Amino acid sequence: MTKEKILEVRDLAITFKTSAGSVRAVRGVDLDLFKGETLAIVGESGSGKSVTTKAIMGILSNNGTIESGTILYTYEDKSEKVTKNLLDLSKKQMRKTINGKHIAMIFQDPMTSLDPTMSVGNQIIEGMRTHYNTKKKEAQEKAIELLRLVGITDPEARMKNYPHQLSGGMRQRIVIAIALACDPDVLICDEPTTALDVTIQAKILELIHDIQVKTGISVIYITHDLGVVAKVADYVNVMYAGKIVEKATVNEIFYEPKHPYTWGLLLAMPDLETNPDKLVSIPGNPPNMAHEMEGDPFYPRNPYALHIDKKKEPPLIKVSETHAAATWLLSEKGPEYSLPIELQQRIERMREEDRVYGTE
Amino acid sequence: MKKYVLKRVLMSVVTLMVIVLVLFTLMQLLPGSPFNDERLSIEQQQVLMTKYGLNDPIPVQFFRYVKNMLTGDFGKSYTISKDTDVSLLLQNRLPISLLLGGISIALGSVVGLFLGIAAALKHNSLLDSAATFLSVVGVSIPSYVFALGLSYYFGFQLGWFPMLYSVSDGLLAFALPAVALSMTVMATVARFTRTEMIEVLSSDYIQLVESKGVSGGHLIFKHALRNASISIITILGPLVVSLMTGSLVVEKIFSIPGIGQLMVQAIQSNDYNVILALAFVYSALYIFVMLGVDIMYGVLDPRIRLAKEDSNG
Amino acid sequence: MDKTLDHPINPIDDFTFIGADNISQIDEVYEEDSFWKQLVKRVMKNKGSIFGFISITLIIFMALIGPMISGYEFDEQVAGHESMAPRIPILENFGIFDGTETLKTSTGELEVNKYEVIEGGEEVYHWFGTDVLGRDLFTRTWEGTRISLYIALVAVVVDVLIGMTYGMVSGYYGGRIDNIMQRSVEVLNGIPNLVVVTLLIIILKPGLMSITLAIAITGWIGMSRVARASMLKLKESEYVLAARTMGAKDLTIMYKEILPNIFSQLLIMSMFSIPNAIFTEAFLAFVGIGIPVPMASLGSLISENFKSLTTHFYMIVPPVVVLALLMLSFNLLADGLRDALDPTMKEV
């Protein structure tokens, strides 16, 4: 089965100028998103997930510059396939032709992502009105439809509400409605549930999944929670210090993780069996990106670090058609190693569950 | 909102009453009451005191004073224009000062807003640095320094504008003083607008608006400026105060017959009734503006406008 | 992606585990400079604040020695030396500051040099000229600057003693006390400063004491707001709660635990209040209720010399320039401090 590639990011590098010097937030990232699928980007805080997606949306803050890379986006224009490098477009062209219309985004914190001075109804119809000059009446009807779609009761009344009158979960639904207003092909969700409490998290996740089933939209889903990844993703990219360190299908990530950082993430994921006291978080802190680094940025925190990690950053090494990881452990010269015991046990348990519940 | 407005109005009234009380107390303390005249005998003084109600209990006097103030009866001027009603003096002068102040605020705000927005949009550019520098200079240098400079250069050296006020010049007479006064307004507004706009422009909700594909004027005015304006209007209060202070000096420099000049004359010639009257007028004006600002604040911010009546707003 | 290895690697050494024990788990250790060192470092990056700092230092220096080196007393009226234009040694040879001034008369412009007219004028130098009474303006300008600097000091002291304490107490105790204190500030703030200050000065006698008092009454409100806001933010923080459970007294908590943490905001705030205070003094002087003659302040000099604006323009220049420079410098320095310490802080 050949899948239709809708978004292809190559060698994206982004630097921010700050008073403390320049911060290399993203250092050569490749991403591939296929039609109707979900790509999850996982990584700790500060690893450059948001920056990557903001670059795709063309909403990087002024102090950021794109050092290199291409972002190829393929869409249908009058039933003809068009591929464009989004980085070649001016801000104005981006807004006019891509933002909202083709690629839409949901932000992390619903409490701050709605304009407090505009009614939610107007915020939803704004996109339609700018892109398609939709009549106000018509746009409002569609907005009400959307509110229904995202599971808001009494949508007519909600249209007139202001953000402060709504709860966090409601606001995130509104943001989703805003994102869907112009029927985009790609939806970028930047940790859409982190700021919400657990029960609402699950509902929002479900909602995004339902929408994907209904509309066939492609989704980039950012999270630092592998539990969420298991629920939503087809593909997973693990990001560390501005680079993708492992990319794989969701099954490969969970059953055959290759990168020690991914192991750490898996071990930090709570599950029923593990004693919460024994939850191991990855020791240490992510590197300061304002400092020039030598070697693999992960090595100071990596119990599996090799001597070469100090000197040379590992390239992505392919394991299968869909799986690659940036660790010298995979090199032909790499030493023998085995996964941490706890992880082996955990993977065993997951396989067991799968057999029982038959999710695969 | 109703409750919010009510609360503000109440606060304004209380403030005004406190001011009247202070003024009233000062009245009692001040030297040179009109009846301290050597030529009057004790009995004559007594008669006068009774006539003016100065023997009534203090609260009665106070309420009469409040009533007088509110109805614009400020007593008579002692020295500036002997035995003229102070209200008469004010009548002619207040409109001139209000006009001058109005022009300065309008001019300064428009230019300041424009500069501030431009600087924020082109954050870290040359334009931004220039606007920032200009506003630091404008904020730091008192308006009368500008007034002196303008008066000397454009009025005296070049002779383009009148150096001194005269009715026959019409609005032209206001050109230099208004520019001088508006410098502070402009600088403050520009500075504040820039900071607010930069903050708003980097907010999450602006990013969401951008990611909807909205840009240009719609983004700047409907979203960014609208949100920024909620805090921008709060500087109106301090600005009005600085305008009042500035106008005292600027009216003196350009000899504009407004209340500022009157205040300076009154201070210099110890015309207490005039000083107290002006103190009342200035305070009332300021309180009124502050009330307006607070209400506008409520109107602009739906969080206050739509606040539940029973909650603390 | 980088697949070529640009330096030969030794497979035996490189592809072996370092071992968890050999990896320094310590994250990069950053050199922690002391508060002051960091402050100086960051402020130094800001050109505006360097300019401000240097010019304030220069002005203070001149205010200290200026009146001593001119050879004139600030209230000394030299007969015959009235209204003389600036004359500075050396510079006079280049045709500037040589004591000549252009007078506009009804018959046209007239160039005069009073130094050539008066007896022994050859030896006389008034670097900034003299006023209409024959007093040396150089001496008077720096003498006046002293007053402005004194006012700056008053402003800081008032900020710290009244504003900071008021705000901290109000924020710390909260509840009823806070409510009452804040309503009072609101009322006080509802009266324009102009009114407070003028009323105060007319009941007291004009003079340095009254001006000080006027600034004391009006100058601290901004500071109290900042102090209160910071206090509200900090008092629920863990370390304060910890100190409280340990039984620390309120005063100890306020001054030992909280004050050091809001110090930078308070520093910035007091810097911002200096120009306001200097301006208030200058304003009062200009309106005619400043310090009494023959003492000089920048404001009173401007006011005196304003009368000669069109005849002897040079007279008003030195006090105006020093005043403007002083206010600008304090503002720039405050700006720089804010950017360095707390970029998110807003002026009130």
Ligand SMILES: Nc1ncnc2c1ncn2[C@@H]1O[C@H](COP(=O)(O)OP(=O)(O)OP(=O)(O)O)[C@@H](O)[C@H]1O
């Ligand atoms: N405007 C900016 N200026 C300077 N540095 C920035 C800016 N935006 C992001 N960065 C830096 O880029 C790095 C990556 O940030 P990013 O927001 O992408 O992290 P993230 O992976 O999304 O983390 P989180 O999980 O917290 O959202 C961080 O080190 C951050 O400090």
Ligand SMILES: [Mg+2]
């Ligand atoms: Mg993020």
